[in-house]
Amino acid sequence: MAVIDEFVKSHPKSRELHERALNHFAAKGVTHVGRIWDPFGPYMTHAQGSRIWDVDGHEYIEFRNGHGALILGHGHPAVVKAIHDQAIKGTLYSASHELEIEWADLIKSMVPTAERVEFFACGQEANMMGIRLARAFTGRTRILKFEENFHGWADQLVAPRAPGAVNAEIKVIPMRDLRILEEELATGRYAIVLTEGGGAHMAGQVPWEPDFIRAVGPLARKYGTVWLLDEVVTGFRDGPAGWGGFMRLEPDLTTFGKSVAGGMPAGVLTGRADIMGMLAPKPPPESWISHSGTWNAMPIVCAAGIAACKLLKDGSVQKQVNEMGACLRQTGNRALQESGYNWRLYGRSIIHTYFGALDFEVDDAGNPPTRDIKKMLAGSEEKHKLGLYLLHHGIHTHQGRMLILSVAHTKDDIEKTVDALVKAIRDAVADDAIGGLPA
Ligand SMILES: Cc1ncc(COP(=O)(O)O)c(C=O)c1O
Structure with a gap:
């Protein structure tokens, strides 16, 4: 272990x-399960x-x-200026203000299914x-x-029988079996079906x-x-x-978080006006949902x-980040192939690491080198260890499992x-x- x-x-x-930190934070001294490193991770000062x-x-x-929120990279000047200017004018009015309308206008102009918009403190709140x-x-x-789809840690969002969660009303089904999906929906008992944008685990x-x-939309509608559609990451x-x-796709409801607020904490729910109309006060009291929330649409977050x-509206940022993702994937896989290691990179602007038997090479669209879900998820211990070795070589990844790109990455960053x-x-x-070499 040199x-x-x-x-x-x-x-x-x-x-x-x-x-x-071990004296304060029960989860091995960290404040988010995804920040656990063995033996410990670097404590950051600035970015x-x-x-x-x-x-x-x-x-x-x-x-x-x-955690994927900073598609614009750390400290993008336009976001920093907006936060700075608004901090001086007031962070939280607890009253209506024009910025919330301007932000909703922008979101509606980008998302065709957004008939109504609602703001929250984070992505899981929007899902709830x-x-x-x-x-x-x-x-x-x-x-x-x-299975494997993540929407937050609240009772309604985690798998049945998760410790402490009261969630008997949840059924979890495989990601690729249309027959099971239709059988369940046909029972006529489901209020909602949730899917992660892109697929399970970070896009x-x-x-x-x-x-x-x-097929999910038409089947859900039928029953x-x-x-x-949970687009908190995507x-x-x-x-x-x-x-x-x-x-x-035409989901009834869509949730956003992370990038939508430029790195400030927020969640957004958009969707059909008839469903979201349940938030409109009307008699009797039990006929509508009351939505409060101290941090809803706080001016500094809206700014x-x-x-x-x-910056995200014309698609040029996403194009650049996706091209940089393709560059990392292609040059990385070429180098890995030449070195003879059975590791590969796949994905789009969030690059996932793969460790194991290669059923075929990663394709141009960034699909994984297997169709087997178990193989895609395997090797988390090895990935975690690789993450520490990557830190030693100056690369800060999500536990060796993911490399999340931003518009700030350059070709030089990718080569390094x-x-x-x-x-x-x-x-x-x-x-x-x-292990490193194919069997
Ligand atoms: C797909 C997805 N949905 C929801 C959430 C929860 O968002 P938040 O952490 O803002 O509550 C996450 C968090 O990573 C996520 O990846």
Whole structure:
């Protein structure tokens, strides 16, 4: 474990902070499960563009990008200016203001299915309201969701029997079996069916089969179930109309988060006026849903969201980020292939790592080198270890599982990343931390 020992030795301040944090935060000293590293991760001090720096003075090429929120990179000048200018004018009015209308106008101009817009503090809140609306609208209670699809940690959003969750009304079905989907919907008991944009885990570690996802809307409609497309990650990453627009889907409800607010905390629910009309106060009291929320449409978040959406509206940012993703995928896979390692990269603007048997090479669209879902999800321990080796080589990834791109990444960043990737695998194989060569 030579490299891990070196990592520990060269990150003394991070180690000290990690030891302090263990006294406060129950989840191995971190404040988000996705921030756990073994033995510990770097503690960051500042970030700009495609770079991030830690307390021990190390610089990393940044591929976590705010859990996917920062498609514009760290500290985009237009977003920083909007936040700064609004901070001076007031962060929270707890009253109506013009910025919320301007942000909603922009979102509606980008998303063809957005007849109405509602703002929340985060993505999962928007999903929870989607469920509540669907239940009130249909008069049904059951929730249908798909394996591996993530929508948040609340009771209604996690798998049945998750510790502490009361969620007997949820059924989870496989991602690729239309017969099971139709059988369930045909029971006429489901208020809502939820799907992640792109596929399961951050825009498609397990991508949807296009024919399957295109069948969800018509089937849901046939059986009177509301379809919610969760674009919290994909929203405005794949194009100005989201992944749904890119795939020409027509969900009843769509949720956004992350990129939609330029890196500030927010969730957005858009969709059909008749369903969202359940939020309009009318007698009797039990005929409508009351939506409060201290942070709804707070001016400083709206200002950042407007700045971000203006930049995302014409699609040029997404085009550039997707091209950079293709560049990372192609040059990375060429180098991995030449080195003989059974690792591959796939995906679009969020690149997923793959470790295992290669059924075929990654294609131009960035599909994984297998159709087997278990294989796509395998190797998380090896990926985590690779993530630490990548840190040692100056690359900050999502635990070695994902490299999330932003418009700030350059060709030079990509070349350095590919070089570091091959070196990190070489070192990890030499240390016996991971396997590396095909059987
Ligand atoms: C697809 C998806 N939906 C919903 C959420 C929850 O969003 P938030 O963390 O803003 O509540 C996430 C978070 O990563 C997500 O990936």
